[in-house]
Amino acid sequence: MKILVCISNVPDTTTKITFTSNNTEFNTAGVQYILNPYDEIALSRAIELCEGGKGTVTVINVGEASTEPTIRKALAIGADDAVRINAAPRDAYFVAYQIAEYAKEQGFDMILAGRESIDHNGAQVPAMIAEFLDIPSISVIKKLDFDGSTATINREIEGGKEVVEVSAPFVASCAEGVAEWKIPNMRGIMSARTKPLQVIEAKNIDQLSAVEVYETPAPRSAVKMVDAADMTGLVNLLHTEAKVI
Amino acid sequence: MSVLVYVENVQGQFKKSAFEVVSYAKAIADQLNTNLVALSIGQTTNDELSNLGKYGASKVLNAGSLNAFDSQAYASVIAEASQKEGAEVVVMANSFSGKGLSPRVAVKLKAGLVAGAVELPQIAGGKFSVKKSAYSGKAFAQVSLSSAVKVIALNANAYQVKDGGSAASVADFQAANAVSKVKVKEVVRATDKISLPEAELVVSAGRGMKGPENWNLVENLADALGAATACSKPVSDAGWRPHEEHVGQTGIAVSPNLYIAIGISGAIQHLAGVSSSKTIVVINKDPEAPFFKVADYGIVGDAMEVLPKLTEAVKAYKGQS
Ligand SMILES: Cc1cc2nc3c(=O)[nH]c(=O)nc-3n(C[C@H](O)[C@H](O)[C@H](O)COP(=O)(O)OP(=O)(O)OC[C@H]3O[C@@H](n4cnc5c(N)ncnc54)[C@H](O)[C@@H]3O)c2cc1C
Numbered sequence: 023m024k025i026l027v028c029i030s031n032v033p034d035t036t037t038k039i040t041f042t043s044n045n046t047e048f049n050t051a052g053v054q055y056i057l058n059p060y061d062e063i064a065l066s067r068a069i070e071l072c073e074g075g076k077g078t079v080t081v082i083n084v085g086e087a088s089t090e091p092t093i094r095k096a097l098a099i100g101a102d103d104a105v106r107i108n109a110a111p112r113d114a115y116f117v118a119y120q121i122a123e124y125a126k127e128q129g130f131d132m133i134l135a136g137r138e139s140i141d142h143n144g145a146q147v148p149a150m151i152a153e154f155l156d157i158p159s160i161s162v163i164k165k166l167d168f169d170g171s172t173a174t175i176n177r178e179i180e181g182g183k184e185v186v187e188v189s190a191p192f193v194a195s196c197a198e199g200v201a202e203w204k205i206p207n208m209r210g211i212m213s214a215r216t217k218p219l220q221v222i223e224a225k226n227i228d229q230l231s232a233v234e235v236y237e238t239p240a241p242r243s244a245v246k247m248v249d250a251a252d253m254t255g256l257v258n259l260l261h262t263e264a265k266v267i
Numbered sequence: 268m269s270v271l272v273y274v275e276n277v278q279g280q281f282k283k284s285a286f287e288v289v290s291y292a293k294a295i296a297d298q299l300n301t302n303l304v305a306l307s308i309g310q311t312t313n314d315e316l317s318n319l320g321k322y323g324a325s326k327v328l329n330a331g332s333l334n335a336f337d338s339q340a341y342a343s344v345i346a347e348a349s350q351k352e353g354a355e356v357v358v359m360a361n362s363f364s365g366k367g368l369s370p371r372v373a374v375k376l377k378a379g380l381v382a383g384a385v386e387l388p389q390i391a392g393g394k395f396s397v398k399k400s401a402y403s404g405k406a407f408a409q410v411s412l413s414s415a416v417k418v419i420a421l422n423a424n425a426y427q428v429k430d431g432g433s434a435a436s437v438a439d440f441q442a443a444n445a446v447s448k449v450k451v452k453e454v455v456r457a458t459d460k461i462s463l464p465e466a467e468l469v470v471s472a473g474r475g476m477k478g479p480e481n482w483n484l485v486e487n488l489a490d491a492l493g494a495a496t497a498c499s500k501p502v503s504d505a506g507w508r509p510h511e512e513h514v515g516q517t518g519i520a521v522s523p524n525l526y527i528a529i530g531i532s533g534a535i536q537h538l539a540g541v542s543s544s545k546t547i548v549v550i551n552k553d554p555e556a557p558f559f560k561v562a563d564y565g566i567v568g569d570a571m572e573v574l575p576k577l578t579e580a581v582k583a584y585k586g587q588s
Contacts, residue, residue, distance in 0.1 A: 039405040149370035161367030182456035230379035250568030253580040264546040266525040
């Protein structure tokens with residue numbers, strides 16, 4: 023079995039988000055980068071499925087050389103090898119195209135990714151890859167089993183869940199429940215240094231979208247404290263002032 | 268030229284989030300001086316379909332024969348309808364299924380995509396840009412699209428439903444090449460529960476509730492309000508509540524009209540997913556809890572005592588109105 027896991031390099035979840043150059047660029051000063059938490063779930067499940075010599079896990083990232091510590095982290099967690107498409111990601115269309123171009127000749131049984139990246143929250147890349155490859159995709163999955171040819175998947179739907187079956191090859195985007203986050207051990211960290219990391223140049227494709235400007239949410243007005251004994255007062259405020267009930 | 272909106276039904280019925288996307292798409296059609304065509308996939312009724320006219324659709328296409336959801340098959344129906352109708356903008360919900368669909372439709376149509384839109388597009392001087400949430404609710408990005416066709420997936424609760432139109436005509440739509448490769452084995456719907464991403468009112472609780480045995484207090488308040496329930500990450504990690512309820516940066520992002528946070532400290536990862544809520548009420552026994560800094564209303568007190576009182580007050584209010 024061959025699994026490809028798409029990983030992205032994102033600001034740590036505690037990052038205070040600010041911008042520079044007239045709010046056109048994300049301010050990277052002092053920002054720690056991590057492996058996107060959802061991608062880590064996908065990676066953990068891929069490693070579980072391949073345990074005991076049942077297959078290999080390749081991770082792929084579209085990014086510049088600065089993302090290599092995150093790629094090494096994925097190798098330390100247990101991926102067998104890695105590919106980096108050498109380009110600054112322009113938009114999801116660009117990223118998905120690069121990954122699809124790499125994957126199309128490789129015979130992967132499945133391509134996994136996180137539900138979304140926590141920076142752009144586009145949740146676009148996995149389904150775009152599937153469309154480029156003309157294979158099925160299942161978004162926001164909570165459980166994944168694979169018998170070597172067919173996968174049984176729980177996916178989230180509005181107000182419930184659905185159990186679906188799909189034959190390989192397919193793409194799935196993973197949310198919590200698929201696996202627990204794995205913490206790399208010492209052996210993993212040591213071996214990650216020598217695992218293969220292939221760097222490939224990006225292919226050309228039109229750019230269809232671009233961020234013009236960022237903004238941060240307007241600050242909230244000061245909190246109004248309500249006495250814990252006066253819940254009727256709170257309900258009144260919610261009705262007459264906030265007008266939400 | 269036209270605007271096409273894909274409208275999702277839940278067991279044959281259209282819900283509020285469907286009316287939100289139709290209203291939003293109608294406003295875009297007005298901006299572009301063109302008509303709005305709605306597309307429905309899967310079994311529903313003629314009444315449900317023609318009723319979409321009330322929200323601005325001038326025509327409704329019904330691809331009723333395809334049933335079980337498969338993003339690949341649905342995307343080809345949407346792309347085909349868009350091409351037939353000469354749609355310049357294709358709109359859908361950024362729901363769980365929308366997240367699987369909009370990227371596929373965008374690739375098929377070689378269209379730029381804004382997923383997670385929160386406002387109407389700005390269209391001027393040949394430029395087309397849409398505001399979306401980014402960095403897990405910590406920021407917004409204005410994204411410009413340069414392609415001929417544009418796809419927009421709208422966040423729930425981001426646009427007000429506008430009605431006032433009249434019934435629309437309904438036409439059958441047969442897509443040529445929609446083959447489903449995904450087999451749906453089972454559908455489990457919690458029919459008595461309000462869907463969290465779409466909920467207008469959310470009652471959410473954290474580790475301050477001490478244990479799952481106290482959740483009846485949270486549920487009683489949610490029932491009294493008609494609200495969905497949610498929780499912080501450690502609560503679902505501990506198995507006190509299901510993962511589907513976990514909100515925040517690594518859970519579901521919500522933007523209800525009212526978010527009540529009970530016994531939640533207000534960690535940055537939690538706030539990321541809830542800070543775009545219109546009104547935030549925080550109940551915490553620690554007056555220094557960081558959540559109070561982003562709250563509209565704050566109550567310092569023990570949740571075990573405050574919750575029953577608040578539930579009673581809500582019931583009393585509902586009783587008289
Ligand atoms: C990578 C990463 C991602 C994360 N993603 C998320 C996420 O998506 N969502 C999320 O929620 N968290 C997330 N977290 C965890 C986050 O950092 C916090 O640990 C978590 O939100 C805290 O949950 P809590 O507020 O329920 O618990 P605590 O921080 O323990 O807070 C409990 C609160 O309850 C109050 N309290 C105690 N007893 C009472 C009482 N009787 N009455 C009233 N109040 C009381 C306390 O004063 C305290 O403020 C993430 C962390 C990491 C590292």
